[in-house]
């Protein structure tokens with residue numbers, strides 16, 4: 044009986060972990076896709092894409108994860 048409980052908890056934990064990973068991976072892939080479209084302007088020290096406005100370089104991480 045204890046084994047079943049431990050097994051069930053492990054499976055529940057593992058599937059919760061898998062869905063967390065899936066979400067993280069989705070966030071990561073979206074950020075990477077955005078990042079690959081970035082242009083950097085060294086004169087203004089910021090980034091932008093063809094679809095978005097200029098973002099100061101210090102805010103790039105926020106921008107990528109939006």
Ligand SMILES: [Zn+2]
Pocket residue numbers: 084085086087088
């Ligand atoms: Zn510029």
